[in-house]
Amino acid sequence: MSDDLKKEVQEAPLLWPLNPIPTFEEVYDPKICTEASREISTVFEGWLHPKHEMAKPEALGKIRVLECGHGGLQCNTMQGGGYLAELGANVIMVEPPGGSPIRKLTAFGRKRYMFKDNINGDLCGGTFLHECRNKQSITLDLTSAEGREILKKLVVHADVLIENYAPGQFDAWGIGYRQLSKINPRLIYVWNGQKGQWGPLTDQPGELYPSSPCSSGWCHATGLPKSFGGTPLRAGERADDILCGNLTAHATCAALIYRDNVSGKGQFVEVTSAEAHLRIHDYAWGWYGVDGSSKPRYGNWDLAINIYSVNPCKDGYMMVGGGHDRLWYRIWKTVGKDRPELEDMILDEPTLRVVIDRVGHDQQVKTLVCLTDWMKDWTREECRAKLLEEEVAAGGVSFLDEVAEEPHYKYRGMVRGLDTAHYGKVLFCGSVFYGHRTPGRVKDLGRPVGFDNSDVYRKLLGFDTDKLNELYTKGLI
Amino acid sequence: MTEHLDKLPFEEYCKTVFNKDTLAEKPECLKGYRVLSCTQYILGPCAAAYLGELGAEVIKIEVPRLGEPMRHCSPYNEPWFYPVSRWNPGRGTSPAFQGANHNEYFVTLDYRKPEAKEIFYGLVQKTDAMVWNYRPGTFDRWKIGYGACKEVNPRIVLAWCGGFGGFGPGRNWASYDILGQAKGGVFSFTGHRAGRASAGFPSKHTTWIMDYSIGMLVSTAMLAGLYWRDTVSNLGNYFECSQVQGSTRYTEYGLPLWGRMGIVRMRWGNWDTEICVNGICKCGLSSYPHSDHPAEQEEGYICVQAYTDEDFAKLMNLIGRPDLGKKFATHDDRVEAKAQEEIYPAIEEFLKDKTKEEANRVFSGAGIISQPLLTCREAANTEHWLERGALGWYDDPYYGDVFTQKVIYKMSETPPRLKHVHRPVGCDNEEIYQRVCGLSSEQIRELEAKEII
Numbered sequence: 025m026s027d028d029l030k031k032e033v034q035e036a037p038l039l040w041p042l043n044p045i046p047t048f049e050e051v052y053d054p055k056i057c058t059e060a061s062r063e064i065s066t067v068f069e070g071w072l073h074p075k076h077e078m079a080k081p082e083a084l085g086k087i088r089v090l091e092c093g094h095g096g097l098q099c100n101t102m103q104g105g106g107y108l109a110e111l112g113a114n115v116i117m118v119e120p121p122g123g124s125p126i127r128k129l130t131a132f133g134r135k136r137y138m139f140k141d142n143i144n145g146d147l148c149g150g151t152f153l154h155e156c157r158n159k160q161s162i163t164l165d166l167t168s169a170e171g172r173e174i175l176k177k178l179v180v181h182a183d184v185l186i187e188n189y190a191p192g193q194f195d196a197w198g199i200g201y202r203q204l205s206k207i208n209p210r211l212i213y214v215w216n217g218q219k220g221q222w223g224p225l226t227d228q229p230g231e232l233y234p235s236s237p238c239s240s241g242w243c244h245a246t247g248l249p250k251s252f253g254g255t256p257l258r259a260g261e262r263a264d265d266i267l268c269g270n271l272t273a274h275a276t277c278a279a280l281i282y283r284d285n286v287s288g289k290g291q292f293v294e295v296t297s298a299e300a301h302l303r304i305h306d307y308a309w310g311w312y313g314v315d316g317s318s319k320p321r322y323g324n325w326d327l328a329i330n331i332y333s334v335n336p337c338k339d340g341y342m343m344v345g346g347g348h349d350r351l352w353y354r355i356w357k358t359v360g361k362d363r364p365e366l367e368d369m370i371l372d373e374p375t376l377r378v379v380i381d382r383v384g385h386d387q388q389v390k391t392l393v394c395l396t397d398w399m400k401d402w403t404r405e406e407c408r409a410k411l412l413e414e415e416v417a418a419g420g421v422s423f424l425d426e427v428a429e430e431p432h433y434k435y436r437g438m439v440r441g442l443d444t445a446h447y448g449k450v451l452f453c454g455s456v457f458y459g460h461r462t463p464g465r466v467k468d469l470g471r472p473v474g475f476d477n478s479d480v481y482r483k484l485l486g487f488d489t490d491k492l493n494e495l496y497t498k499g500l501i
Numbered sequence: 502m503t504e505h506l507d508k509l510p511f512e513e514y515c516k517t518v519f520n521k522d523t524l525a526e527k528p529e530c531l532k533g534y535r536v537l538s539c540t541q542y543i544l545g546p547c548a549a550a551y552l553g554e555l556g557a558e559v560i561k562i563e564v565p566r567l568g569e570p571m572r573h574c575s576p577y578n579e580p581w582f583y584p585v586s587r588w589n590p591g592r593g594t595s596p597a598f599q600g601a602n603h604n605e606y607f608v609t610l611d612y613r614k615p616e617a618k619e620i621f622y623g624l625v626q627k628t629d630a631m632v633w634n635y636r637p638g639t640f641d642r643w644k645i646g647y648g649a650c651k652e653v654n655p656r657i658v659l660a661w662c663g664g665f666g667g668f669g670p671g672r673n674w675a676s677y678d679i680l681g682q683a684k685g686g687v688f689s690f691t692g693h694r695a696g697r698a699s700a701g702f703p704s705k706h707t708t709w710i711m712d713y714s715i716g717m718l719v720s721t722a723m724l725a726g727l728y729w730r731d732t733v734s735n736l737g738n739y740f741e742c743s744q745v746q747g748s749t750r751y752t753e754y755g756l757p758l759w760g761r762m763g764i765v766r767m768r769w770g771n772w773d774t775e776i777c778v779n780g781i782c783k784c785g786l787s788s789y790p791h792s793d794h795p796a797e798q799e800e801g802y803i804c805v806q807a808y809t810d811e812d813f814a815k816l817m818n819l820i821g822r823p824d825l826g827k828k829f830a831t832h833d834d835r836v837e838a839k840a841q842e843e844i845y846p847a848i849e850e851f852l853k854d855k856t857k858e859e860a861n862r863v864f865s866g867a868g869i870i871s872q873p874l875l876t877c878r879e880a881a882n883t884e885h886w887l888e889r890g891a892l893g894w895y896d897d898p899y900y901g902d903v904f905t906q907k908v909i910y911k912m913s914e915t916p917p918r919l920k921h922v923h924r925p926v927g928c929d930n931e932e933i934y935q936r937v938c939g940l941s942s943e944q945i946r947e948l949e950a951k952e953i954i
Contacts, residue, residue, distance in 0.1 A: 040760045051670050061673070064638045067648070068667035072741050083725035086733070097776060097808070107718065111725045129775040130754075131766070133836040137758055150754025151775070192511035201913075202507055202514065222515035225885035228870050231806065232779055235872040238804040241880035243781065245707040247692070250799045256874050257704050258771050258781055260690035261751045267710075270717035275910050277724035278555050282530045282915050284732045292518060292913035299891040303600065303909045304547070304713035307576055308877045309892060310596020310922075313904025314580035318878035320796040324705050326679075327576035328597055334679060334688070334705060341703055343683040348570060380578045417664070417675035419684045421703050424755045425765050427686040432671030438746045441760060451760020453749045456715070457722045458666065460647070460739035462729050464722075 038441045038449040045434040071460040074437040082112020083462035087280065089115040090178060091159065092166065092187040092194075093216065094124035097232055099262055100216040100297060101186045102126065102155045103269020108184070108276060109158035110455040110464035116160045116182075116480055118175070121499055123163070123473035127152045139447040141472050148470060153444075154452050156470035162481070163474040163501045171500050172199050174485070179204050179211060181484045183290075184276050186214045190229035191221030201292040211290040212279040216268050219298045233265050234258040236298035241308060241319070248323035256321065264297035267304070271295045330382040330391055331355060334421060337399035341421040342407050344395065348379050354414040359398045361410070366394045444469050477501055518913040521890025529556025530915035534727065535937075537562065537624055537631040538605065539612075541569035543678065543712035544662050544744060545634030546601040548719035552630070553604035554908055554917035560624065560933055561602060565609040565952045568926035572598045582900045586926035594923065600906050601713075604920045606929040609954050612643050616953050621645055622653050623938045630658040630723045636675060637667035647739045657737045658726035662719040666743040676744055681711035685748020686755060693770040703768060715747035717909075772845060777835045778807045778816060780845055781874065784860050785853035797876060801857030805848060806870040808832070819867045820851035897922050930954055 052062040070076075089108050093101025094117060109115040117124070130137045130149040138147040165171035176199065179185060185204065187194055194200040201213040217227045218236040225239060237243045237258065248254020275293045283290055302309075307328060308319040319327070324334035329347035336342070346355050360367030376382050376391065399407050404420025411418035422430070428451065433439045436458075441449045450469055457464030481487040481501070495501045506514055534557040538549035546561070546569075553559035563569045572585055572594040581593025610617050622645075625631065631650065633640055640646040647659050661667065664676020682688040688703050695701030719742045726738035749756070755766040771781035781804050789797040807816040810830060817826030825847055829835035835844060852860050857873035864871035875883065881904065886892040890907050897903050898921055908917040930949065934940040940948075948954040 038760050039763045046670060061638070064641055065668045065672055067641075068637065068672075068741070069669075071647070071739060072666075072668065081729075081734070083729040083738075107721060111721075128832075131758070131774040132838045132841075133833045137754070137762060137764065139757065139761065149775070150757035154753060154757050191515075195511045195514075200511070219885065220889055222512045222519070223885045223889050225883070226512070230809070230812075231870050231872075232776070232808075234779075234781070235804050235806065235870070238781065238802075238872045238874045239880070239883070239885075241875050241877035242707060243804075244796070244802070244874045244876050247704050248702060249795065251795065254702070254704075255693070255771070255783065256781065256802050257692060259687065259706055259710075260692070260766075260768060261687050261753055263687075263706065263710060263714075263751070266751050267714055267717070270714055270721070271910050274551060274717050274721045274724065275912065277721055277728055278530050279912065279915070281724060281728050281731065282528075284728070286528075287914065289914070291915065294515070294519060294911040296910070299886075299889070300909065301708075302880070302886060302891045303906045304710065305708050305877070305906065306543075306600060306713075307580070307595060307597040309881060309904050309906050310582070310599045311576055311580045312877060312881045313894070313902070314596065316878070317576075317579070318794055318796065318876050318881075319576070319707075320794070321707070324679075324702070328574040328595065332677065332679065334683060334703075341683070341688075343677075343680050345677040345680060347574060380573065380575070383574070383576070383578050385577070412674070415675065417677050417680050419674075419680050421683045421688045422686060423689045423765050423767075424686050424752060424759050427684070427749055427752075428756060428759050430671075430684075432665060432669045432674075433746070433749065435669040436666055436743075436746075438743070438749065439756060449760070451756045453746065453752065453756055456718050456742050456746050456750055457725075458741040458743070459722070459726075461734075461736060462726065462738060 038451060040428055040441055040451050041434055042429055046431045051435060072458045074454060074458065074463065074465065077463040077465040081462055084108060084111045084113040087113040087183045088181060089113050089184040089186065090118055090182045091115055092118045092185065094119040094126065095166070095189050096230060097125055097129070098188045098265065099126060099151070099155065100265040100268040101188045101272070103266050104186055104214070104216065104272025105159060106155050106157050107269065107273035110457060110466060112462070114160070115158065116162055116476070117156060118162055118164050119473060121163045121165050121501060124152065139450065141446045142448065143446055144472065146472060148447065153447060153450055153470040157466045158468055159471070160476035160480055161471045161474060162477050165500045166197070168500060172197055175199055176204070176207055177485050179208050182208065182211060183280065184212045184214065186216060186272060188216040191217065191226050205290060209289050210283060212276060212283065212293065213290065214272050214276060214293040214295060216272055217296050218264070220296050221294060233262045233297065236264040236296065237301050240298045240301040240305065242301045242305065245308070245319050245321050247321050249321050252323055254321065254323060264301060267300035268295055268297035271300050325388055325392065328383060330388050331395065333392060335392055335396045335399060337402055337404055337407050339403040342399050342404050343419050343421065344411060345417045351416055354416050355411065358410050358414050358416065359395065363398050366398055370394055442466065442469055446472050474501065519911040524916050524918040528915050530912065531555040531557035534558070534629045535560065535627060537628045539631065539633040541634065542571050543601045543709050544716050545632050546571070547713050547716035548632050548660065548662060548723070550601055550603045550605065551717065551720040551909060552723065554919065559605040561605040561607050562610045563607065563926055565611055565927065565954060571595065571601065584925055599922045602923040605923065606933050607924045607926060608930050608933045609927040611953055612645060614953050618645065620938060625650050625653050625657060627937055628654065628657060630727060632660045632662065632719060632723065634661070634663050637661065637663060637672055651737055655737055656730060656735065658723050658730060659738070660719050660723050660740040660742065662715060662742045662744065664744050666741055678709035678712040679705050681744040681748045682706060685711070685745045686752045687748050690755070690766050690768050692768045694768045701768065711744050711748050715742055715744050718742055718747065772841050775836065776808045777841055778805055778813060778844060780805065782845060782848045782852055784855050784857045786856045788856045788858060802874040803852070803857045803860045804872045804874065805864060812869060815867060816869050819863070819869065820848055822847050895919060895922065899924050927954070
């Protein structure tokens with residue numbers, strides 16, 4: 025490493041944590057928590073705290089996954105592969121020579137938001153680093169016949185293959201499920217996409233998020249109604265790719281169970297983000313079936329529950345939830361401490377007395393105007409503290425700096441920094457799978473292009489230096 | 502058979518192996534697994550329902566008589582499926598309950614009653630996996646938590662899911678889906694920024710996405726636990742998945758960006774921060790100007806994707822702005838904020854006199870990827886979803902013809918399938934307590950009379 029680069033690493037420290045991570049003594053201080061609460065929580069902590077994770081086995085430790093999702097800009101395979109890698113699978117990302125185009129993505133094209141490789145100076149976007157956790161990176165040119173022959177050899181050693189190329193592309197190349205299952209009948213082959221690889225709305229080559237939530241009614245139903253000054257909205261994050269990834273991990277685990285318990289054979293799986301959106305679109309479809317209703321946009325309120333909404337307060341936006349009587353009256357008790365007239369107004373209103381009567385639009389307006397009238401005088405943290413006193417679920421809309429500094433998240437190791445070999449210290453969100461015996465974990469974040477070429481090709485295919493050099497020269501890896 | 506499949510064109514091949522009409526002829530993926538679902542609302546229930554679709558025998562335990570709260574929240578208090586239970590023929594179950602409770606058996610049990618404990622342990626003994634989402638510590642207080650369950654059944658795979666997790670300073674905080682969205686971070690960067698189409702509110706996702714999507718991960722954890730148990734260790738397991746963490750996990754470059762550069766990811770409306778053109782544009786005309794539904798009267802919207810240099814130039818020529826095509830010829834040029842502020846309004850100008858369908862025809866004709874924003878009603882009538890079996894009418898044994906979401910994904914050998922949308926509270930008390938726990942009909946009636954079940 026050159027001296028310049030060494031210096032740069034030292035000068036790019038992690039701006040986290042701004043406040044120290046709370047200690048065990050602070051969290052379970054007898055002054056703020058009961059003996060019983062401390063006892064049970066420390067038991068949980070002993071079972072689940074990520075500080076114990078490296079000493080434990082991994083649930084999918086014997087599984088190898090080939091992730092061939094880097095031909096375009098769809099990020100769905102990256103998510104699914106990420107969850108499998110957190111659970112211990114050996115996930116090998118197959119990128120085109122030169123690297124995945126997703127590496128180059130950065131907000132507004134700003135290079136200064138990218139992460140520089142300490143060793144060769146290459147830049148990599150934050151999304152790629154964050155999602156490609158625990159994965160090995162190899163390069164292979166799948167557009168060439170010779171590259172595809174190499175992929176076929178890798179498939180012999182794989183349990184799972186995930187891809188998101190245009191519908192039928194792999195099949196036309198001779199590396200679709202029909203062909204690969206002859207080489208390795210135990211292979212579980214997962215296709216990821218927006219709307220599907222068959223049917224009238226089959227994915228067009230190059231189609232990306234957010235086309236799937238647009239086609240499922242999801243975007244149309246997100247956002248404020250027009251009368252409130254709103255429009256349909258996409259999610260800020262790539263919600264559809266994320267859902268597709270979640271289901272890919274789910275389907276893969278299910279297919280592995282069936283393969284190893286029952287059939288000994290793999291299968292062809294198709295996961296699309298639009299269908300994931302359709303599947304989880306709560307009451308929209310049942311309601312349509314009852315009377316033909318089309319679920320409208322309802323902004324930050326909920327059509328089925330009152331109170332279950334986000335509204336403005338003094339320094340931002342505040343979520344308060346409590347639809348049924350127990351919580352409903354606690355919310356108004358809290359409000360009444362500061363503004364007894366608001367509590368009276370709600371309690372005196374006959375149409376707000378019965379849970380199911382409260383969800384009419386007029387009732388929601390009446391309720392939330394009163395609630396917001398109280399909240400406008402208080403900050404998010406003040407509102408929350410007051411509501412938590414009555415054990416009401418409440419919290420402000422947090423910006424990411426506030427999320428990163430939330431003591432609870434820091435204490436649980438949910439938000440933490442990882443000292444990566446190439447990109448310095450990177451802040452990330454840990455694995456969702458806290459576990460007693462086989463926790464999910466993050467061992468590494470995204471790696472440089474082709475970082476594991478030598479390791480993977482030597483170990484799995486027995487390629488030697490000459491062969492690797494030949495492939496590099498030909499531009500195949 | 503396989504030879505025949507090998508010769509089919511790819512699309513025909515897919516239609517054959519994923520055919521929605523042959524699901525019942527194929528084996529079930531998780532047949533023989535039993536899952537207990539001690540859950541309410543969405544997060545826990547859907548995790549079990551996904552396993553139910555794959556063929557696991559899911560037993561859902563609810564409080565006697567009224568069942569869980571999600572049965573009782575319906576949009577505008579309008580659609581209901583009757584009856585909620587045989588004790589309450591006049592009340593119904595909300596369609597919101599439907600998607601999270603496919604294919605389950607419904608029993609009742611009041612965990613707090615001393616007599617319930619033995620029945621519960623009986624179920625735990627004969628169960629492979631269990632999921633619950635009561636506040637952390639509640640089940641442990643009732644002596645039916647992980648500690649107690651693993652004594653009764655060392656092979657059980659348990660998953661707790663909920664708001665903030667069982668240890669740490671926030672362990673007692675309650676949570677809901679939108680609290681997860683709000684406290685986890687995705688809420689803050691969804692929505693318009695101030696000054697454009699609206700005053701710039703942050704916005705929630707329309708569905709209870711942090712419930713349903715974390716449910717997928719909880720379900721994945723249970724599957725991974727079962728896989729490890731059955732093929733490696735023969736040991737049970739315990740997982741804890743926090744809803745808020747899911748929301749933070751989805752923030753992509755947000756945390757790395759803050760941690761290194763001290764920059765907070767913010768809202769960027771319907772455009773894409775990393776790719777251009779990839780956004781949702783407003784068309785000038787409504788497709789249903791005479792509708793009585795406010796969301797249909799308004800102008801249509803369309804998603805446009807032209808992010809390669811070639812497609813972008815094509816799009817700019819199409820909308821009569823070749824100057825912009827030249828000005829922002831490369832990816833780096835057009836993804837900048839200022840460039841996006843010029844490009845999208847130019848597209849919307851072009852769409853001013855079109856409905857979303859017309860816009861789609863024009864874009865498709867020019868080879869530009871586009872997708873009109875469908876309303877829920879349009880999505881429900883989209884041939885693509887009906888043909889693929891993602892949505893459709895279903896002849897439910899309890900509720901007759903219902904329109905419903907069906908399966909989560911497609912598998913060629915062991916496809917997930919829908920067997921019933923859900924059932925009334927306590928509908929399967931007789932069946933499950935007899936078959937699984939060995940209780941007699943008399944005992945069951947007696948327990949029901951005492952409201953233990």
